[in-house]
Amino acid sequence: MYDIRSLKIQWASLREQLGARGADVPWDEIDTLLQDHRTQLAHTETLRHRRKQGSDNVARLQRASQPADAAIADMRALGDTIGRHEEQLREIETQLEAHALRIPNVPHDTVPPGPDASRNEEVRRWGDPPSFAFTPQPHWALGESLGILDFKRAGKIAGARFAMAVGAGAQLERALASLMLDIHTRTHGYTEVLPPCLVNQDAMTGTGQLPKFERDLFHLRDDPYLLIPTAEVPVTNLYRDEILPDHVLPIRHVASTPCFRREAGSYGQETRGLMRLHQFQKVELVAFTTPDESYAELERLTRAAESILQALELPYRVVTLCRGDLGFAAAKTYDLEVWIPSQSAYREISSCSNCESFQARRARIRFRAGSGKPDYLHTLNGSGLAVGRTVIAILEHYQHEDGSVAIPKVLQPYMNGIERLTASPRHG
RNA sequence: GGAGGGGUGCUGGAGUGGUCGAACAGGCCGGUCUUGAAAACCGGAGUCCCUCACGGGACCGUGGGUUCAAAUCCCACCCCCUCCGCCA
Known part of the structure; x- marks a missing residue:
């Protein structure tokens, strides 16, 4: 939301609808500014x-x-x-915009209440968590003994929270991304794009990373670019400042990109393995729809992401995030959580959100129905899937007592027919 | 990185200080004509903001400046094209 015009119209209802989510928004100050703006x-x-x-x-x-x-x-x-009045007006607008960009999206009516993840609601489960006749090893142990993951050397060349895949491990990542892209493009109607991984500030503002979450992003020292934390940023911004004819909607894009996150504030958590890295590969789904189609599209997009887990025969569940766990830009989010045997827990592997018109307003992405007036469209995005976490799930789920790991059937054609990963000698 | 050229509406393309939100052409929408279509002819179409309305304001890559007045003059930046260098 929240250009000056929509703020004027719905300041009061916005404050009410956001409730706790808008706790740090200076509502009264905004109200004063809006009144000043009107008269000025x-x-x-x-x-x-x-x-x-x-x-x-x-x-x-x-x-x-x-x-x-x-007369002159x-x-x-x-x-x-x-000139003096224009200056005052500009000052008011600058302040209003600074406030407006930090107001989060309003949750959809179907989003459950609750302060944090403990109140998320399970929607459905698929598959059964396997029972092992032995104690399943965590993926990093499997990866290192198989010689396909090398955290030590990644730490040397980059630092903590970086990983390096080797041999069949590197091949596995590539195979997974290819499988995902093929399924999304061939059976779900997504058009593949390969976007820039560095973007400008406007793009980050359009999807909501800026200004509020600047500390989560990697910056370049000498150039005004930022590393993308997700392909959602470049792909959603593809149509920034455009008015699309309605007959091109819905637009569905899929992209496989590296994602870069500083993970500031997560010191000490998940420091081992592939779970939480500064760089990871992710296949991302992005959709653009008319406002009345976006919730049907959210179901469709979520099912597309689920189809990957089903193809890989990995058990998972779907949860609806409650208000307190919802991201800044999202009106409603389904998380896909895959079963992680070494933790005996479901862990997030995909997050599918309908942002409604929140991002469209920030990025000025509109559509025109017939010859009518332009209106903001709705944007959606979801992981389909996070590749690194999929590697975790496969290693752990398909492991055997001897430390070998079977390759899921659908993946074997992408792995040059390899059916099983076994330890093989390698330097060091 | 160096040299030169250019950024105007859906598109092409005029426009070097006031009557320009912008000629002209194409495309698009509506109408006339036609059995139908094409052609021809007539008419209509930008985006955004303020206002109950009447009406008013802003926008010619972006941001500043000059001026009573800027698409038009000045400055900076961005982007695109051509040539050279470099590179995958």
Whole structure:
């Protein structure tokens, strides 16, 4: 939400609907600014009108060879006045925009109440958690003994929270991304894109990463680019500042990109393995729809993401995030949680959100129905899936007592027919 | 990185200080004509903001500046094209 115009219209209802989510929004200050803006704008425009007429008058006098010095002097004074008013107006708008960009999206009616993840609601489960006749190893142990993951050397060349896949491990990541892209493009109607992984500030503002979450992003020292934390950023921004004819909707894109996150504030958590890294590969789904189709599309997009887990025969569940766990830009989110044997828990592997018009307003992405007026469309996004976490699930789910790991059937064609990963000698 | 050219509406393309929100052409929408279509002819179409309304304001890559008045003049930046260098 929340250009100045929509703030004027729905300031009060917005405050009420956000409730605890809007706790740190300075509502009263915004209200004062809105009122100032209203009066200041009306006044400034009246003065501008007077200037237009006055300037025409000067032109008329000069054309008729009449003296215009007095009129010009008046106009000069008027111009100074207008300048002062415009400056005040700009100042008000700057402040309003700064506030508006930090107001989160309003949750959909079907989002359950609750302060944190403990109140998320399970929607459905697919598959059964396997029972092992032995104690299942965590993926990092499997990966290192198989010689397909090398955390030590990744730490040397980059630092903590970086990983490196080797041999069949690297091949596995590539195979998974290819499988996901193929399923989404061939059976779910998504069009593949390969976007830039560095974007400008406008793109980050459009999807909601800026200004509020700047500390989560990697910056470049000498250039005004930022590393994308998800392909949602470049792909959603594809149509920024455009008005799309409604017959092109829905637009569905899928992209496989690296994602970069500083993970500031998560020190000490999940420091081992592939669970939480500064860089990871993710296949992302992004959709653009008309407002009345977006919730059907959210179901469709979520099912597309689920189809990957089903193809890989990995047990998972779907949960609806409660209000307190909902992201800044989302109106409703389903998380897909895959079963992780070493933790005996379901862990997030995909997050599918309908942002409604929140991002569209920030990025000015509109559509036009027929020959009518432009309106903001709705944007959705979801992981389909996070590749690194899929590797975790496969290693752990398909492990055997001897430390070998079977390759799921659908993946074997992408792995040059390899059916099983076994430890093989390698330098170090 | 160096040299030059350019950024105007859906598109092409005029426009070097006032009557320009913008000629002209194409495309698009509606109408006339036609059995139907094409052609021809007539008409209509930008985006955004303020206002109950009447009406008013803003927008010619972006941001500043000059001026009574800027698409038009000045400055900075961004983007695109051509040539050279470099590189995958």
